[in-house]
Amino acid sequence: MTEPKTTQLQPMPDDWRRALAVVAHPDDLEYGCSAAVAAWTDAGREVAYVLASRGEAGIDTLEPAECGPLREREQRASAAVVGVSVVEFLDHRDGIIEYGTALRRDIAAAIRRHRPELVITLNHRDTWGGVAWNTPDHVAVGRATLDAAGDAGNRWIFPELTEQGLDPWNGVRWVAVAGSSTPTHAVDATGGLERAVRSLLEHRTYIEALTSEDPESYVRDFLTGNAAATGERFGGKPAVAFEVFAR
Template sequence: MTEPTITQLEPMPGDWRRALAVVAHPDDLEYGCSAAIAAWTDEGREVAYVLASRGEAGIDTLAPAECGPLREREQRASAAVVGVSEVEFLDHRDGVIEYGTALRRDIAAAIRRHRPELVVTLNHRDTWGGVAWNTPDHVAVGRATLDAAGDAGNRWIFPELTEQGLEPWDGVRWVAVAGSSSPTHAVDATPGLERAVRSLLEHRTYIEALTDEDPETYVRGFLVGFAESAGERFGGKPAVTFEVFPR
C-alpha cells in the first residue's frame, strides 16, 4: 500500500502591512505563534496586541490584585522580544470572559483603532483537536474576534463607536486562528523561533507555577516540538500554523 499523501499547508498571505492579535490572556500568543510575529516585524510589518484580560486568575498562589499587574509586565516584556510595542488590555475578568455584544464591541473598537488588514486570534472551538477541552475564555474571545472583524466595518452596529471618533474599518481581509486543529496556512518559524522561546520565557512566574521542569527546557521542548511537527505539512520547515478565514 502507498503511504497517504500529507496535505501541505499554504504560505500565509503576504500583501498586508498591519496586524492585530486579539487573545484572552497573557501568554496565549507566546504558546505557539510568536515565532510568526517575530518574522513579520522583521519584515517591517506593524503588529499590535489586544488582550481581553490581564490573566489575574491564572496563578493559584497569587491573589488577582498581585497577579494581574505582574502578568501585564511579563506580557509587555514578552511582546517587546518579538518587536511588538503596542499592548492593550480590555479588562474583562479572567476566567469568566463572556461571549456577547460587550466583548464584540470592545474588540470591534480595537479593530477600528488599529485598522489592521490581518487579525490573529486563538482557537475558538470547544476542544484542542478533540483531545483536550478548551477554556471558556479562549472560546469566547476567539469567536467574538471572528465576529468583530465584521462588526468593525458596519457603522450601524455599535454606532456609539462612531460617536466616540472610531470610524468604521472594513479593511480586515483575513482572520487567522492560531492553535486550530484544521490549519490551512503556515509561516516558516525558523527566523523567529529563538525569539519565540525567549518571548515565552518572559512569562517566567506563570511557567514556574505551571511546571517543575526547568523553564527553558520546558519552553524549548514545547515550541520546537510543535513547530517541527507542523513542518511535516510545510515542506519540512518548522512552522507556525493558522486556519485562515478570508473576508
C-alpha cells in the same frame, strides 16, 4: 493499501502592512504564534496586541490583585522580544470572559483603532482536537474576534463607536486562528524561533507555577516540537500554523 497523503499547508498571505492580535490572556500568543510575529516585525510589518484580560486568575498561589499587574508586566516584556510595542488590555475578568455584544464591541473598537488588514486570534473551538478541552475564555474571545472583524466595518452595529470617533474599518482581509486543529496555512519559523523561546520565557512566574520542569527546557521543547511537527506539512521547515478565514 496506500498511505493517505498529508495535506500541505499554504504560505500565509503576505500582502499586508498591519496586523492586530486579539487573545484572552497573557502568554496565549507566546504559546501560539510569536515566532511568526517575530518574522513579520522583522519584515517591517506592524503588529499590535490586545488582550481581553490581564490573566489575574491564572496563578493559584497569587491573589488576582497581585497577579494581574505582574502578568501584564510579563506580557509587555514578552511582546517587546518579538518587536511588538503596542499592548492593550480590555479588562474583562480572567476565567469568566463572556461571549456577547460587550466583548464584540470592545474588539470591534480595537479593530477600528488599529485598522489592520490581518487579525490574529486563538482557537475558538471547544477542543484543541480530539478530547483536549479548550477553555471558555479562549472560545469566547476567538469567536468574538471572528465576529468583530465584520462588526468593525458596519456603521450600524455599535454606532456609539462612530460617535466616539472610531470610524468603521472594513479593511480586515483575513482572520488567522492559531492553535487550530484544522490549519490551512503556515509561516516559516526559522528566523523567529529563538526569539519565540525568549518571549515565552518572559512569562517565567506563570511557567514556574505551571510546571516543575526547568523553564527553558520546558519552553524550548514545547515550541520547537510544535514547529517541527507543523514543518512536516510545510516543506520540512519549522513553522507556525494558522487556520485562515478570508473576508
